[in-house]
Amino acid sequence: MPPLRLGLSVLWVESDSTLAIHCITKGGGPWHIQATLRHIRHLLALDRDTITHIFREGNQVADLLASEGWDRRYYYEYSSQDLPRRHRSLVQIDRFGLPTVRGL
Structure with a gap:
């Protein structure tokens, strides 16, 4: 759109x-x-x-959604009520500006 x-x-x-x-x-x-x-x-x-x-760790929510989109291969839309727990936790980490560490 x-x-x-x-x-x-x-x-x-x-x-x-x-x-x-x-x-x-x-x-x-x-x-x-x-x-x-x-x-x-x-x-x-x-x-x-x-x-x-932006490094992948800088926007883990977008990275997770992009990975899901690739895996699903069809359109899916979350509402704020049905956002999975993992997604919600990453949104909170991002919202509070908490750092994420690149895997070793």
Whole structure:
């Protein structure tokens, strides 16, 4: 859904993939995802919106949701009432600004 339809005027996108950021901002990438990259560039106005790198540990909630999306391969939406316990705990850690440690 386009950002304006969601009531958003400015976006800040974070990704743990520097390669994805480069493909979106500078171009390039595999030919079979070029249409997707063009669509992302269309949704993002790079002169107004921001796309930055964040380590996976910096946004564990998004990483968990992305992993689930990859595993499920179909659309699923959580409401605040049915968010699983693991998700809720990561949201609380993020909300309070508590540090997370990269695995050894």
